[in-house]
Amino acid sequence: MMQFKVIVRNFSSSSAMQSAIKNVTVIGGGLMGSGIAQVSAQAGQNVTLVDVSNDALAKAKKSIGTNLSRVAKKMYKDNPQEGEKFVNDSLGRINTATDAAEASKSADLVVEAIVENIGVKHKLFKQLDGVAPSHTIFASNTSSLSINEIASVVKRKDKFGGLHFFNPVPVMRLLEVVKGSETSEATYKTMMEWGKSVGKTCITCKDTPGFVVNRLLVPYICEAIRLYERGDASARDIDIAMKLGAGYPMGPLELADYVGLDTNKFILDGWHKKFPDQQLFKPIPLLEKLVAEGKLGVKTGEGFYKYEKK
Numbered sequence: 001m002m003q004f005k006v007i008v009r010n011f012s013s014s015s016a017m018q019s020a021i022k023n024v025t026v027i028g029g030g031l032m033g034s035g036i037a038q039v040s041a042q043a044g045q046n047v048t049l050v051d052v053s054n055d056a057l058a059k060a061k062k063s064i065g066t067n068l069s070r071v072a073k074k075m076y077k078d079n080p081q082e083g084e085k086f087v088n089d090s091l092g093r094i095n096t097a098t099d100a101a102e103a104s105k106s107a108d109l110v111v112e113a114i115v116e117n118i119g120v121k122h123k124l125f126k127q128l129d130g131v132a133p134s135h136t137i138f139a140s141n142t143s144s145l146s147i148n149e150i151a152s153v154v155k156r157k158d159k160f161g162g163l164h165f166f167n168p169v170p171v172m173r174l175l176e177v178v179k180g181s182e183t184s185e186a187t188y189k190t191m192m193e194w195g196k197s198v199g200k201t202c203i204t205c206k207d208t209p210g211f212v213v214n215r216l217l218v219p220y221i222c223e224a225i226r227l228y229e230r231g232d233a234s235a236r237d238i239d240i241a242m243k244l245g246a247g248y249p250m251g252p253l254e255l256a257d258y259v260g261l262d263t264n265k266f267i268l269d270g271w272h273k274k275f276p277d278q279q280l281f282k283p284i285p286l287l288e289k290l291v292a293e294g295k296l297g298v299k300t301g302e303g304f305y306k307y308e309k310k
């Protein structure tokens with residue numbers, strides 16, 4: 001019988017793999033950006049976390065504090081004092097700012113995790129390209145947009161790539177490192193090394209829609225919604241089936257609620273527009289209905305399931 005072992009990784013700065021990147025600026029302090037800032041700080045790097053308002057930054061720091069405590073509880077279960085030090089030291093490495101241009105002036109790496117909108121991402125990178133030092137690498141955490149398209153507005157195309165993290169960032173072990181058509185070997189190597197330094201297992205992918213994980217995950221979730229929409233099985237049974245029959249930690253409809261049905265719809269619409277003949281990306285009436293009703297999943301308290309506020 002196959003044996004499984006739970007691996008608890010040590011993120012402390014002393015044991016972290018060395019990286020040429022010392023100063024990281026993370027733009028967007030939402031779900032993903034706050035996680036990326038957290039794992040960078042855990043690895044001993046100096047982080048500047050940028051968002052549009054101080055309120056958003058305060059929310060991000062609060063959530064990072066909570067999640068660092070969850071990590072510390074596991075890593076230092078026999079030494080709570082060390083755990084507290086780990087949390088405080090990591091938090092102490094995260095500065096916050098609302099001016100992205102200013103915050104990128106001292107960055108070795110800028111990781112963008114703002115809204116999934118090509119126009120907004122273009123505006124940001126165009127601005128940063130004019131002010132960031134010439135050695136600074138730019139990366140996007142986009143889920144579904146093309147890295148080449150995002151990079152089209154900057155001059156430093158050789159220093160631009162994709163760093164696609166997974167939600168929740170402190171827990172999910174994978175990082176997809178995406179090579180755009182003009183990403184240099186030196187940039188790619190630095191991104192891989194940096195990914196390892198923040199505790200992730202890195203895989204490499206070309207700039208293809210959805211990279212590896214979402215290219216497989218999107219059709220899977222879409223098919224689960226269609227199965228449910230046709231009334232072939234209940235939401236609960238579809239999720240139980242994939243958890244117990246395929247060993248997934250969450251069922252597809254739970255995962256769609258967790259990611260957000262608006263995000264799911266946004267990705268699907270974008271790909272449908274780009275690939276109109278692909279049946280798998282055709283709009284799903286039930287998904288349209290839930291989003292129109294504001295039932296976006298966990299974040300609004302209802303999606304395929306109902307959620308209580310904690």
Ligand SMILES: CCCCCCCCCCCCC[C@H](O)CC(=O)SCCNC(=O)CCNC(=O)[C@H](O)C(C)(C)COP(=O)(O)OP(=O)(O)OC[C@H]1O[C@@H](n2cnc3c(N)ncnc32)[C@H](O)[C@@H]1OP(=O)(O)O
Binds near residue numbers: 168263
């Ligand atoms: C729908 C229309 C069609 C289009 C569909 C498109 C959808 C696909 C595209 C999605 C969009 C973008 C997606 C993105 O680009 C890529 C992704 O990120 S995909 C999502 C990947 N993530 C997953 O698949 C998550 C799977 N789930 C899990 O691994 C687990 O369920 C969980 C989230 C870790 C939670 O585990 P549970 O056991 O259920 O719950 P617990 O709360 O007990 O947590 C377990 C363990 O983990 C610790 N923990 C949890 N969260 C955090 C955190 N944020 N920080 C630190 N630690 C955390 C927690 O403390 C527990 O620790 P323990 O108690 O075990 O010590």
Ligand SMILES: NC(=O)c1ccc[n+]([C@@H]2O[C@H](COP(=O)([O-])OP(=O)(O)OC[C@H]3O[C@@H](n4cnc5c(N)ncnc54)[C@H](O)[C@@H]3O)[C@@H](O)[C@H]2O)c1
Binds near residue numbers: 027028114115120
């Ligand atoms: N949610 C996921 O599961 C997931 C997983 C992997 C990748 N992604 C990608 O990561 C990116 C962020 O997603 P998220 O889920 O964290 O979104 P989110 O909505 O939780 O956070 C986005 C944050 O960016 C801020 N922001 C928007 N415009 C900004 C700007 N110009 N400057 C600074 N901050 C700005 C917002 O105020 C918000 O706090 C998207 O590209 C998304 O596709 C998401």
